[in-house]
Amino acid sequence: MIFLSRLTLNLRNERARRELEDVYELHRTLMTAFPDREEGGPGRILFRVEGEGLKPYGRTVLVQSGVEPDWSRLNVDEDYLLNPPEHKSFDPLFSQGDVFSFRILANPTVKREGKRLGLMKDEEQIEWMKRKAENNGFSLISLVNIPKGGREGHKASENNKLKFHSVLFEGVLVVEDPEMFRNVLESGIGSGKGFGFGMLSLAKG
Numbered sequence: 001m002i003f004l005s006r007l008t009l010n011l012r013n014e015r016a017r018r019e020l021e022d023v024y025e026l027h028r029t030l031m032t033a034f035p036d037r038e039e040g041g042p043g044r045i046l047f048r049v050e051g052e053g054l055k056p057y058g059r060t061v062l063v064q065s066g067v068e069p070d071w072s073r074l075n076v077d078e079d080y081l082l083n084p085p086e087h088k089s090f091d092p093l094f095s096q097g098d099v100f101s102f103r104i105l106a107n108p109t110v111k112r113e114g115k116r117l118g119l120m121k122d123e124e125q126i127e128w129m130k131r132k133a134e135n136n137g138f139s140l141i142s143l144v145n146i147p148k149g150g151r152e153g154h155k156a157s158e159n160n161k162l163k164f165h166s167v168l169f170e171g172v173l174v175v176e177d178p179e180m181f182r183n184v185l186e187s188g189i190g191s192g193k194g195f196g197f198g199m200l201s202l203a204k205g
Helices: 014-021 023-031 123-136 180-188
Strands: 001-011 044-052 057-067 086-090 099-104 109-112 115-118 137-151 162-175 201-204
Touching: 001 115, 014 023, 014 057, 023 044, 023 057, 123 137, 123 162
Parallel strands: none
Antiparallel strands: 001 057, 001 086, 044 057, 099 162, 099 201, 109 115, 137 162
16 A cells, blocks of 8 residues: 655745754654654655645645655644645556556766766666666656756764765656556655655556
């Protein structure tokens, strides 16, 4: 089972604004809606901040999880959210040849000499996404890459801020291996998942 949630953060709330600028802190807040390790753990949590500039007072955050969230557990001010959270569950079954439109905000990188480096050129980003498709049970009919600039975050154990290059990929895909595709839908694609990257969203093509 997969659970999808939609939250609308209130841009007039100071904490909401701060966490939208530091996505690891946003991740920590979202995690409070899920069970602690002693209660079975939260499982894989993926999220994506949507629609910069589309809503004057709110910003949408989509959350995907393998465990049902309890958004009443959020330890935030009453005005942190503009409206009550929405969530639904679904249990997708895929078949070879299924066609979907997709969207994913990703952090395309490559490891060289033990360091993870961001891929900055269009052709590198396109090839990165093609490799991810080939290795995860789907192929691409069409693909566009839209650079979204840098994102920042930090972990409590880190003294310096971490910077990520973000790219929005959109297009149309075909399922080649249903089991592999289901796995990547649940686990996400690429690095930086705790910073809002890797969540693959689908719409029937």
